[in-house]
Amino acid sequence: MLRNPEEIVADGIKEFGSEHESIMQLLTKVNEELSWIPTIAIEAIAKATGISVAEVYSVVSFYSFFSIEPRGRNIVRLCSTISCTMTGQGKILEALIDEFGIEPFETTDDGRLTIETTPCIGLCDQAPAMLVNGEPHVKLTPEKACDIVHGLE
């Protein structure tokens, strides 16, 4: 059961404080728990830290990992930088698109999955690679990638 965003923020403030410099941690907490950052969370953070809503939005919109759109409860981030593209990333992406019926940065209708592409994730020695809910998966093949994603809850 997903928690109410305001509750997550309130919890985060207990953990990280309500200073301006806590904002990244608060946002990260919400983003990790809900897969995205709803407006009410932004408003709650703004209120607690005394920073304007627009400024909190500004921070959210700057960072690629934050999203103000709802995303799936599983997020696949497929590396799109050169060492991975040279080793077959394109085929993997095609396979994922075919298999799950969504383009990058789209979410399946059942809210299970969002696929994103991302710049270098530092796994070039084991390319192609992806992060699934933050965990690394390397030396992918189209089949392996699809299997991993199928195995998600």
Add this chain to the structure above:
Amino acid sequence: MHNISIKINDKAYSIREGSTILEACREVGIEVPTLCHHPKVNISGNCRICVVEIEGWNTLATACVTPIIPNMVVRTHSPKVIESRKIVANLLLAAHNCDCLVCDTAGICELQDLAYDLGIDSRTRLFDSFESLEEVDDSSPVLKYDPSKCIMCTRCVKACRDIQGKGIIAVLNRGVDMRVGTGVNLLDISDCDGCGECVQICPTGALSAKFPMGVRSWEVEKTRTSCSYCGVGCQLDMWVHDNKLVKVEGSDIIPNYGSTCVKGRYGHTFLDSEDRLTTPLIKRNGEFVEATWDEAIALIGEKIGKIREESGPDSIAGLSSARVTNEENYLFQKMIRAAVGTNNVDHCARLCHASTVAGLAAAFGSGAMTNSIAELEHAKCILVTGSNTTETHPVIATIIKRAVREHGAKLIVVDPRRIDLVEHATLWLRQKNGTDVAWMNGLMNVIISENLQDEAYISERTEDFEAVSEIVKSFTPEMVEEITTIPAEKIRKAARIFATAEVSSIVYSMGITQHTTGTDNVLSTANLAMLTGNVGKPSGGVNPLRGQNNVQGACDLGALPNVYPGYQKVADPASQKKFEKAWGRKLSKDNGLTVVEIINSLESGDVKGLIIMGENPMVSDPNLNHVEKALESAEFLVVCDIFMTETAEKADVVLPAASFAEKEGTFTNTERRVILLRKFLDAPGEARPDWKIICDLSTSFGYPMSYANPAEIMNEIASVTPIYGGMRHSRIQDTGLQWPCPDESHPGTMYLHKGEFKRGRGKFHPVDFIPPAEIPDAEYPFILSTGRILFHYHTGSMSRRAPALNEYVSGAYAEIHPHDVDRLGLVDGGPVSISTRRGQIETTVRSTEMVAIGSVFVPFHFAEAAANRLTNDALDPKAKIPELKVAACQVARIQ
């Protein structure tokens, strides 16, 4: 800081250490172009247009950011520099919607100027724009944002956050997707109140007024004048084309330094309203018919003359105006006193700051803001009470916020409503309405019991301290908590912060003055300030914010029944003699009637003839049902205004006046600064400036008056008014002058009571707590309070004729706490009836936690649901100010 030697463009200079290269260049007259740089906001160093070459550096340096170092060799226009500037400018132009042919900013656009200076034409343009044009965001009633013209200099973001203290817009996204916005892109769904600071600071046409000027920027004539709305006295540049105001900008000069509020910038559209009065009107058989000036003046002369003859001069009264100029107020009271022969002259200051004038005069010897607006920025503690500064004095609120944000001041807000300043406050004390003496005594109790008072100051500069020290003894925080509901601990905290700050300032307004204990409240603020030694020093003091553009001046110039110009007392035979000599007429020795007394006397028949200049008591005065009856019973009523107001409707003769835009003269703003009004439009039809009308009226009363211009009137004012002794129009062309200014060589006075109080020693007045005249009971269980809001002004005769302001708020409402809304079965936005023992209105519910449970707040601007049908006309016995801030009311559903 000493100077260091650097070379710029092969020439040696000695420049102050710590300067940036840009400052150095500007100091020696070398032009370095900039785009994102603006002196009012922090440097961003983003546009990279001001780059210069420094010997020994691999890359170019940004002149606005880089400090000079000894022996630095700088080139501001080397080929490398020019090439880089051209490339960067081309990049901007490639991403810019160069719609200069139809852009309002053409001619004043900094990007356009840069392209011109660098000689970039369409043949030498380097890069193509690949971006399709994005939609313009025009969701705000007053502004629009066109991202295709935005160069992301971020000046607007900083202006909104750092100058205005709002932070409504921010930089969104990253890289090429970067935009300015509120978070969800639209400007209207957030708290944007349309002050337009962002528009004024925008270097291009990205942020602009929502509606085009309809004329190119080089075709306008600009005139600086003073804003006609509130008492801040903002200086405005009026852009006029073909006798039409097309744009307003804040002038970059004291007191507003370019800032304005939404009314100042976008609320002057009433000037060319079609329903301006353009000809004198005489009521015949209940209908107004047009008349010539000669007919109207002759009729008034005849009627007023007859009443005076039959019933004596005291059967005539005049209401002067806080809206018109100093010169006009002077002439008006002179006319009432010398031509009519009575002291029955007053104006709406009675309803706002009469208690200030009475209280501060008693305590200090002078009833005005002791300090100046700009000084607030450097106060270490600011106590704001009974002033919703953000809405009523918006530009002053920005200064208070800057004091907190930029200079670390502590802000204490004492207010029954959760006003905007609460969000910026260190401490918010929410008192029960009408318990101000109690909490101030409580603060003093804590200060004295903790020995935090300024002993030396008290003994050297004040008197009667013991009496106050005695009376506050019983006001322990716990006892105060019982009266005010403010937690005792908060009283202690506030007292400590206020008393221990290096310099503390008290800012207050109508929440303090509009009570039956108004004068007591004011005396308490004076006690508190003297107790902590805060009067007579910079950034301290007691600072009543005056509401209307010229309410200070109207008081200064004697539009009050008990004083001549310059607060010289009617009761003082020497003063009377002085004015008899100056004006060549025998003057009445009796104090005249105050506003509410005049209204009462109309009903009783003691006053029969009334002349009203630019006031609208049919909306502004308490207990309107009573006012209406009184005005209807007047034998002869003259109203002089720019619109057919609710009051003018009742008149026998209505005279069309010129507005502030159409005449010259001076206003005195809330900080005692006499500022100039310059004519920038021709008056419509036959409308005339009030000063000319007064001259004609006075002449018709058998006391001829004639002046060439307002400057000549000011010379006369100076000759009889010591605090204005040095005021001359020729001296106040730029920054104005603050009174007291006794002679022509005097530079004016920034803050009062330095070294010594006006009255010698500051006088403490022991004040006991008295509850408001009317307190909630079983029948009328709610507390009603009234006041102003940002988007409208006074009785709305100007602001409600500004479509943009109406788009923000178009009609009356009542703020009610959600708890009460639910409890009474009301609906947010739905109808509600509010009634008191004096009257009833129907209005709209605004469900908000701004007000406490059990309280109702109703703005008084709206005649159709006039708050003043409800308010109590019970008076403060000393200042005769009515208790507009507390009444007991019923709140009920409308079936």
Add this chain to the structure above:
Amino acid sequence: MEKKVLLAENQPEFGAGFELALTMSPADVVFIVRDSGIKGRGGAGFPTGIKWNLAGAASSDVKYVICNADEGEPGTFKDRVLLEKYSERLIEGMAIGGYAIGSSHGIIYLRAEYSYLIPTIEDARKNMIARGLLGKNIRGKGYDFDVEIRTGSGAYICGEETALIESLEGKSGFPRNKPPFPVNSGYLNKPTIVNNVETFCAVPHIILGGPEWYADLGIGDCSGTKLFSISGDVEKPGVYELPMGAPLKDLIDLAGAGDIQAVQVGGASGRTIPATETHRSLSFDDLPPGGSVIVFDSTVNMLEVLENFMEFFVHESCGQCVPCREGTLQLMYAVDDLISGDICSEESLSDYFRLAEAMRITSKCGLGQTAVNCFVDIINNFVDFTDECVSGKCCCERGDR
């Protein structure tokens, strides 16, 4: 040849360097680091000792030691390997840094992509605490130090130290104007040192081995060893430790590569050279030794590589300064046009070379200044305009011919 110090099989015990440092004065620790000649291992190459000296001299009761673990340069993964295996060493290096400059607060700014390493780093921290090497009054010397881990959230620019500081302060990662420099006014406007993971990991070794020993590890004027991540068309991609100043060829030989068309050294913002130049050295004076080396064989279309990198820079430019925000976009358009055939001659690229130079000298931070390198290098070294259209499908005069 490899020279393993940071990655050596047999390493000094974690904490030994810190314990030795605690027996010295903070100033002496700074001098050792300075005399070792170590320069920032993140790629910018600022002398670590000078940075520490300035921060040590700044007067403030609160100072910060920040580890830049925002390893985002495409092709770089050496810090990931260090964090996986040597987090204790990193924390030890930070503690030494804190002792040297007078700071009790360490912060590891970890890129969000490496969040899965948090438990590993947290375990290392706990080990250090258990051994009394973190916390209050360490080893009874009256010195307190602890570290906390904070994460980024997907922004390459936060590898720039002032952007990183802004991010830590809860803001967007816009690089600051300098001066002031972080050593005087960094995190929360307090004196701050920001060093790379590898730099901190090297410091304990320097303390234990002495400055001369460390300096001598390098080749020629270079000091110490350096970790390189190598990937692309090689047999054994991975992280290798070589003497600083070693020829690129040595590294490529270790990883094994036959067919070499191009080598990119230093990541997307580094240099891209042809096979004929692999004799050049990996050092701050020659090929940027930031850590990434990617080998491309002859089957690779280098314009596509360039397109990938320009897209990367457009995506990652923070956008605050004009040359970087708009310039990366224009360069990307130029590459697209080259690929589509809309541009097919060197002359029609001349404006873009002017742009590249302007970006290099006017951009606010390293991102914009170096984003042009791959454009300039790949077009100069790998696009042949002499024969026919590069695209082979354009309709310009030459193409029609």
